Amino acid sequence: MKKFLSIGSTLFVVATMSGPAMAGTAPESPASEVKSLTMKQNEGAAVLKSKISEKLPEWLAEYDVPSAAIAYIADGKVAWTHVDGDAQPGKAASAKTLYNIASMTKPLVAETVMRLAKSGALTLDEPMAGSWVDPDIKSDPRHKLLTPRMALVHRTGFPNWRYQTKDVLTFKNDPDSKFGYSGEGFQYMARFAEKKMNLPLETLVAQQIFEPAGMTESSFTEKPWFAGRIAMSRNRKGEHAHATVRKDWNAADDVWSTIGDYARFLTWVMANPVDARSDEAYWTAKENLGGQICGEGRLAAEVCPKSLGFVGGWNVYHTADNVIVMHGGGDIGERTLGFFDPVNKTGAVIFTNGANGQKVIRETVKILYPDPSFVAFMNLQAGG
Numbered sequence: 001m002k003k004f005l006s007i008g009s010t011l012f013v014v015a016t017m018s019g020p021a022m023a024g025t026a027p028e029s030p031a032s033e034v035k036s037l038t039m040k041q042n043e044g045a046a047v048l049k050s051k052i053s054e055k056l057p058e059w060l061a062e063y064d065v066p067s068a069a070i071a072y073i074a075d076g077k078v079a080w081t082h083v084d085g086d087a088q089p090g091k092a093a094s095a096k097t098l099y100n101i102a103s104m105t106k107p108l109v110a111e112t113v114m115r116l117a118k119s120g121a122l123t124l125d126e127p128m129a130g131s132w133v134d135p136d137i138k139s140d141p142r143h144k145l146l147t148p149r150m151a152l153v154h155r156t157g158f159p160n161w162r163y164q165t166k167d168v169l170t171f172k173n174d175p176d177s178k179f180g181y182s183g184e185g186f187q188y189m190a191r192f193a194e195k196k197m198n199l200p201l202e203t204l205v206a207q208q209i210f211e212p213a214g215m216t217e218s219s220f221t222e223k224p225w226f227a228g229r230i231a232m233s234r235n236r237k238g239e240h241a242h243a244t245v246r247k248d249w250n251a252a253d254d255v256w257s258t259i260g261d262y263a264r265f266l267t268w269v270m271a272n273p274v275d276a277r278s279d280e281a282y283w284t285a286k287e288n289l290g291g292q293i294c295g296e297g298r299l300a301a302e303v304c305p306k307s308l309g310f311v312g313g314w315n316v317y318h319t320a321d322n323v324i325v326m327h328g329g330g331d332i333g334e335r336t337l338g339f340f341d342p343v344n345k346t347g348a349v350i351f352t353n354g355a356n357g358q359k360v361i362r363e364t365v366k367i368l369y370p371d372p373s374f375v376a377f378m379n380l381q382a383g384g
Contacts, residue, residue, distance in 0.1 A: 045072060045079035051367050056084045059363050065354030066234050067093035071263035072368055076270050076345035078263045087353070088232035089240060098217070098229045098256040099351035100243035101336050102329030105220070105255040106186055108265070109201070110313020112208040113148055113193055114274045122196050124149040131195040134188060136162070136169035145175040151182075151189035153287065153310040158184040179289060183252030186313075190251035201249050213268035218257035220249040226256065231353040233333025243334055243353075253331070263349045266340045270347075274312065279342040283316050283323050285309020290318075293380065303376035319373035328381070330358070337361050339369070358382040 052070055060068060067085025071078055087093040117124050128146045137143045142157070150156050157173040159165050160183050165172075173180060190201045197204060202220050210218060219226075222245045233243045244254045275282040287309050294304035306318040317324040326339035335357030340347030348368045350361045362378040 045074045048072060048368055049080045049082060052082055052364065053084075055363065055367070056082070056360075059360045060085045063354070063356040063359040064234070064238065065352050065357050065360050066240075067097070067231060067353055068357065068360050068364075069093060069095070069097065069099060069259035069349075069351040070364055070368075071259045071349040073263060073267055073340060073345070073347040073349075076267055078260065078267060081259050081263065083259065087230070093231060093353075095260055096217075096229055096258060097231050098226060098258060099231045099336065099353060100233070100331065100334050101255050101257050101262065101351065102253055102331045102334050103183070104257075104262070104327050104329040104336050104338055105250065106183075106252050107269075107313055107327050107338070108205055108209055108218075108255060109186055109190055109251045110152055111269060111274075112201075112205045113152070113189060114312050115208045116193065116197065116204070117148070118274045122148065122193070124152070128188065128192040132188070132192040134169050134191070137171065140171065142171055142175055146188065148189050148192065150176050151185040152313045153285075154179055154181045154185060155287075156180075156182055156185035156188065158182045158188070160184065179287060183250075186252040187250070190249075201251060209265065209268075212272070213265050215257075215261045215264055217261040218255060218265075220255050221246050230256070231351075233331075234354045235333045236355040241333065243331060257351075259349055259351055262338055262351075266338055266347050266349065270340055270342055270345060273342075280323060283311055283314075283325055283342055284318070285311050285316050293377070299373075299376050299380060303373045305373050305377070317374060317377065319371050322371050322374070324369075324371070324374055335361060337365075341369070 049072065056068060067087055069081065069083040071081040073079060081095055083093050083095055083097065085093050087097045116122050125147050127144055128148065129144045133143050146156055155176045157171040157175045157177065157180065158169065159172050160181055162169045162184055169184060193204060194201050209215065226245065230242060232240050234240050246254050285307060288307040290305045290308035293299055293308065306320065308317050310316065314325045315327055317326060322341055323343055324339050324341055326337065329336040333353060333355050335352045336350065338349045346369065350364050352360050359382045362382040365378045366375055
């Protein structure tokens with residue numbers, strides 16, 4: 001029997017004590033087989049770009065992924081972007097191509113709420129019931145316990161999506177009783193923010209994130225400038241289809257963005273912290289979920305993270321040597337990842353429009369940020 005933990009729209013197998021290894025997952029490589037992070041950093045951004053440019057066409061062909069867009073961050077700035085492959089059959093992808101980033105939407109909303117809290121416009125521990133109560137749970141007194149902080153760290157008690165509970169929002173667990181990855185939690189928090197601030201979510205994100213970060217090519221909903229720029233997805237059957245383009249916002253899914261725009265977001269987050277504490281102190285989750293991805297058939301002891309959890313809506317992965325702040329995304333034919341090291345001011349954004357894109361992401365991480373534990377984690381995500 002297996003249990004599943006959902007982190008950043010990716011399912012991780014959590015076996016019981018006697019459970020088998022995840023199908024298709026290869027044994028993890030010893031840390032000694034991965035070159036040290038310091039060696040790679042010393043090679044310089046230009047060398048890394050050359051390696052990615054050389055290998056990316058091979059990866060796209062090998063893993064049957066139509067295209068990938070990659071941005072590399074060094075010294076807190078976007079050092080370069082590189083795009084290869086087809087946005088749709090017969091049309092090459094470019095720096096202007098818009099990718100559906102799936103659950104990488106969540107950090108945009110999370111940072112909006114965090115910055116509203118920093119300004120004093122709201123607080124992370126106030127009951128959301130003072131501004132918003134979903135009609136589905138109005139008669140359940142537990143709605144009075146919900147706070148923005150619970151939504152940010154996925155402890156609302158809601159399912160991931162209400163379609164899983166017959167299109168009626170309900171509590172699977174008591175609020176703040178246990179971790180449970182939930183897009184509905186982010187939807188709820190966004191409704192609260194709208195009511196509290198008396199402004200639409202898209203306006204709030206524009207004011208708090210898009211405008212100060214210089215993001216002009218990202219949107220929650222369809223815009224006229226989308227025309228001719230969308231990356232068409234490919235599912236595991238090799239079928240091409242357009243991913244969801246929304247008429248109404250979703251706080252947890254389906255923002256469209258260019259590789260350069262989202263990379264600017266990461267650099268802006270690093271340059272504009274919401275907390276006065278040191279990076280190491282702030283980016284430490286109160287709840288350590290790392291044990292759920294370590295063990296037989298998962299991550300070996302030597303590459304198991306020191307901790308894995310959520311801070312301010314982000315996944316935070318602590319290895320023996322590094323702090324990695326990240327969020328992934330994945331729908332039927334999209335696989336994406338954005339991550340940064342707030343201490344070393346490095347990072348990357350990787351967008352793909354293929355169901356096997358996680359394998360391209362894994363190969364990219366091996367070159368751009370070869371921390372042994374993080375590489376092992378990427379390998380686990382890619383299914384070996």
